[in-house]
Amino acid sequence: MEDAPSTREDEPPAGGTDFVCRRCGACCRWPGYVRVTHEELDSIASFLNMPVRELTEAYCRLTGDRTGLSFIEKENGSCVFLAPDNRCRINPVKPRQCAGFPDAWSFPGYDAVCRGTRASP
Numbered sequence: 001m002e003d004a005p006s007t008r009e010d011e012p013p014a015g016g017t018d019f020v021c022r023r024c025g026a027c028c029r030w031p032g033y034v035r036v037t038h039e040e041l042d043s044i045a046s047f048l049n050m051p052v053r054e055l056t057e058a059y060c061r062l063t064g065d066r067t068g069l070s071f072i073e074k075e076n077g078s079c080v081f082l083a084p085d086n087r088c089r090i091n092p093v094k095p096r097q098c099a100g101f102p103d104a105w106s107f108p109g110y111d112a113v114c115r116g117t118r119a120s121p
């Protein structure tokens with residue numbers, strides 16, 4: 001899988017979806033890119049109160065296809081912004097890729113590794 005999604009809050013998001021994230025952190029640990037746009041980097045830099053260039057140099061790398069930027073990983077393979085309690089340090093401004101899993105996008109069999117639940121089957 002190319003793209004890794006990410007942790008959501010353990011509350012059902014607004015907008016009608018019935019998915020409830022259980023904050024297992026699996027989607028912030030599996031291999032793949034956490035793609036981030038320049039607009040998202042602006043928001044994240046503002047949230048972290050640091051210059052965009054500093055944020056980019058410290059926490060981003062070029063994706064393998066050289067078409068964009070991705071967050072780097074820690075030595076254990078998790079996203080650099082994943083906290084020990086499985087919370088996302090930038091949750092209010094995390095990339096759309098992260099916020100969109102698994103409602104906006106997912107992959108076959110994702111529910112075998114994602115511990116989130118749905119109110120309806």
Ligand code: SF4
Pocket residue numbers: 004005006007008027028034071079080081082083087088089090091094095098
């Ligand atoms: S940015 Fe946050 S939600 Fe996205 S992969 Fe990293 S820790 Fe997970």
Ligand code: SF4
Pocket residue numbers: 006007008020021022023024025026027028101102113114115116
């Ligand atoms: S894998 Fe599923 S339950 Fe676990 S943090 Fe990601 S969205 Fe939430």
